Amino acid sequence: MTFISFNYAIFLLIVLGIYWSMSRQSWRVLILLVASLIFYATIQPQYIPLLLIITLLNFYLAQAIGEPKDWRIANTKWNRRRLLLLWLGIVSNILLLLSFKYIPFILNSIGIIYNLPNILETANWFENNLIAPLGLSFFCFECLAYLIDIYRGAPPAASWLEFTSYKLFFPKLISGPITRYHYLQNQLGMTSRKNSQVSVKIPVLKFPNLEQITEGIWLIATGAVKKALIADNLGIFVELSFGNLQRAGSGDLWLATVAYGLQLYLDFTAYVDIARGSAFLMGLSLPQNFDFPYFSTSISEFWRRWHITLGDWLRNYLYFPLGGSRVGLFRTCLNLLIVMLIAGIWHGASWGFIVWGVLHGLALVIHRLVEAVSQELKVQKIWESWSGILISWLLTQSMVFGGWIFFRLPNLRDSFWVIYHWWGYDADVQFADKVYLEAMGLERLQLVWLICGVVVLMAVNYWFHRGLKLQLNWQLKVLLVPVFFFVVWLLAPEGLPYIYFDF
Numbered sequence: 062m063t064f065i066s067f068n069y070a071i072f073l074l075i076v077l078g079i080y081w082s083m084s085r086q087s088w089r090v091l092i093l094l095v096a097s098l099i100f101y102a103t104i105q106p107q108y109i110p111l112l113l114i115i116t117l118l119n120f121y122l123a124q125a126i127g128e129p130k131d132w133r134i135a136n137t138k139w140n141r142r143r144l145l146l147l148w149l150g151i152v153s154n155i156l157l158l159l160s161f162k163y164i165p166f167i168l169n170s171i172g173i174i175y176n177l178p179n180i181l182e183t184a185n186w187f188e189n190n191l192i193a194p195l196g197l198s199f200f201c202f203e204c205l206a207y208l209i210d211i212y213r214g215a216p217p218a219a220s221w222l223e224f225t226s227y228k229l230f231f232p233k234l235i236s237g238p239i240t241r242y243h244y245l246q247n248q249l250g251m252t253s254r255k256n257s258q259v260s261v262k263i264p265v266l267k268f269p270n271l272e273q274i275t276e277g278i279w280l281i282a283t284g285a286v287k288k289a290l291i292a293d294n295l296g297i298f299v300e301l302s303f304g305n306l307q308r309a310g311s312g313d314l315w316l317a318t319v320a321y322g323l324q325l326y327l328d329f330t331a332y333v334d335i336a337r338g339s340a341f342l343m344g345l346s347l348p349q350n351f352d353f354p355y356f357s358t359s360i361s362e363f364w365r366r367w368h369i370t371l372g373d374w375l376r377n378y379l380y381f382p383l384g385g386s387r388v389g390l391f392r393t394c395l396n397l398l399i400v401m402l403i404a405g406i407w408h409g410a411s412w413g414f415i416v417w418g419v420l421h422g423l424a425l426v427i428h429r430l431v432e433a434v435s436q437e438l439k440v441q442k443i444w445e446s447w448s449g450i451l452i453s454w455l456l457t458q459s460m461v462f463g464g465w466i467f468f469r470l471p472n473l474r475d476s477f478w479v480i481y482h483w484w485g486y487d488a489d490v491q492f493a494d495k496v497y498l499e500a501m502g503l504e505r506l507q508l509v510w511l512i513c514g515v516v517v518l519m520a521v522n523y524w525f526h527r528g529l530k531l532q533l534n535w536q537l538k539v540l541l542v543p544v545f546f547f548v549v550w551l552l553a554p555e556g557l558p559y560i561y562f563d564f
Contacts, residue, residue, distance in 0.1 A: 161193035166410035196235035288331035289553035310488030338459030413471025
């Protein structure tokens with residue numbers, strides 16, 4: 062069951078009907094859990110027991126970490142015990158992630174380096190037979206955040222049911238946004254255990270009014286348009302171009318690079334919009350995950366706007382514990398490199414993702430050094446001028462879009478082949494006919510103009526929201542929603558899987 066499907070629409074309507082018919086909040090929490098299990102069962106039912114076991118493990122580890130201090134135990138011993146339990150949870154979640162996502166990559170790398178055919182065969186077997194549970198990276202990062210929050214003093218969940226409902230909440234389960242337990246707990250009015258007492262939070266959820274319902278459906282409708290009408294059509298061109306590298310010319314590769322950057326953004330934001338819209342109809346709010354990242358004028362600003370919940374996780378649970386920017390310029394730069402290397406590894410088990418992470422780490426380091434030099438020379442105003450802003454934006458987005466090559470083609474041979482052929486190569490004679498005319502039904506120039514149109518629409522949307530600070534009123538959204546759904550039903554191509562399902 063995918064978000065953009067008739068089955069999901071029926072599923073969501075049934076869940077909402079049962080959910081809001083419940084008079085007690087505890088029953089609603091149970092409905093969310095059952096609905097989430099049904100949702101995941103339509104995709105990968107074989108992994109439901111594993112997710113439940115991991116959820117149970119993290120729940121009880123957090124209970125033990127959050128146990129109130131026993132006055133009979135010395136502070137040092139008590140803290141050591143809590144730290145040991147925390148590390149047990151961290152290692153368990155990381156091992157789970159490594160087992161499913163990185164075993165083939167590790168074995169393959171060892172086999173190539175040491176020329177071990179048997180290891181290569183084993184790696185190939187794992188790659189063909191071991192399929193990672195969808196959403197595993199998001200799942201594990203949320204578990205790690207929960208354990209660390211409890212270690213830092215936040216109250217643990219009072220019951221396994223409540224914690225499991227949060228962990229498996231179906232709108233965010235597969236591709237986020239990464240959501241902390243206490244963020245949803247406060248909205249659902251769930252209980253939390255603290256100081257050996259159970260403090261009951263008064264349920265505050267009320268059935269949404271017409272304006273709130275419209276906003277939820279509007280998010281779902283705009284997500285459907287982004288995904289089905291724009292991202293998937295761009296994806297067809299990207300797949301054909303990067304799937305026929307030897308035939309594509311330099312202009313085609315440039316166009317495909319830009320198209321992939323737009324596809325990735327629209328695909329991911331579409332998922333998040335539908336997830337947030339679905340949650341909104343239940344009276345819940347999921348974190349915003351994007352804030353016009355392609356209009357960032359520095360790489361640090363980009364990471365404050367792109368995949369916001371991942372950036373927040375990296376800052377709070379990696380960058381700050383490493384010392385952040387409080388440990389001198391050299392250590393700050395080293396911390397940035399470490400954090401972005403881990404971000405690259407988190408995205409996938411391939412050298413391409415590692416290179417992508419290192420590139421972003423180096424870009425953040427360069428930005429930090431330029432900032433330091435500019436402050437020392439007192440020339441910060443250069444970057445505040447229109448020319449400085451334009452140059453900063455061009456440099457930032459060139460790095461971002463160029464880096465997406467390693468995202469789309471994590472095999473380094475393919476990605477470097479594309480970079481090498483960005484200049485001075487003509488397309489195969491049949492490439493234009495097969496890709497543009499037959500597959501896309503467009504001339505190359507027409508596709509260029511369409512991509513430019515997408516960029517212009519994004520710019521207008523950015524100016525509308527950030528410049529004028531305006532929002533469409535709910536009455537206008539009510540009129541546009543059925544139009545959006547009808548156009549998606551009429552014009553959308555056969556759906557492509559969400560890109561972030563692979564991460």
